[in-house]
Amino acid sequence: MTKLLRAKRCLEAVAAFGGAGRTALITQYARALSTQAGKIIQNPPQSIPLDPELVHADLHRRLAGLYEEEVQKKLVVPPFKRALLHGQKSAIRDQTGDYSFIQLYEAVKRLAIQISSCCAHSLTSSR
Numbered sequence: 001m002t003k004l005l006r007a008k009r010c011l012e013a014v015a016a017f018g019g020a021g022r023t024a025l026i027t028q029y030a031r032a033l034s035t036q037a038g039k040i041i042q043n044p045p046q047s048i049p050l051d052p053e054l055v056h057a058d059l060h061r062r063l064a065g066l067y068e069e070e071v072q073k074k075l076v077v078p079p080f081k082r083a084l085l086h087g088q089k090s091a092i093r094d095q096t097g098d099y100s101f102i103q104l105y106e107a108v109k110r111l112a113i114q115i116s117s118c119c120a121h122s123l124t125s126s127r
Contacts, residue, residue: 009102060085081105 063084070077083091083101092099 009106060087 067077067082067085070081083105086101088100088102090098091101091104
C-alpha cells in the first residue's frame, strides 16, 4: 500500500508542474485511489490494474514518457523533475540516514514555495 501512496505523491508532484491537459492524464490513478470522508471509491475505472507492482510500473512508464516529451519539445524542465523517475532509490546518504529522490524532490518544492512566499512578502512590504 505504501507504494501506491508514494506513486500518488509522484503524480501530484508532476501535476504541479504539468499543464492542464497533462494533469487529466496523470491523475486518473489518483482519482481512483482517493478517499472522501473515509470511503473508498467503490467503482474504480476498469483500466486500473489491481496489482500494486503493475500500477507502479505503469506510473513510472507514464512519468518517463512525460519527461521525454518535455525534453523533446525543448521545454524548461526543472532538474529535480527527472528525480521522479528514480523514485525510492537512495539519492543521498549521511549520518542521519538515507534520502530518496522523491524526498529530495518534495524538499525542493517546499523550499521553492518558501522562497516564493518570502519574495512576495518582501515585495508587498517594500511598497
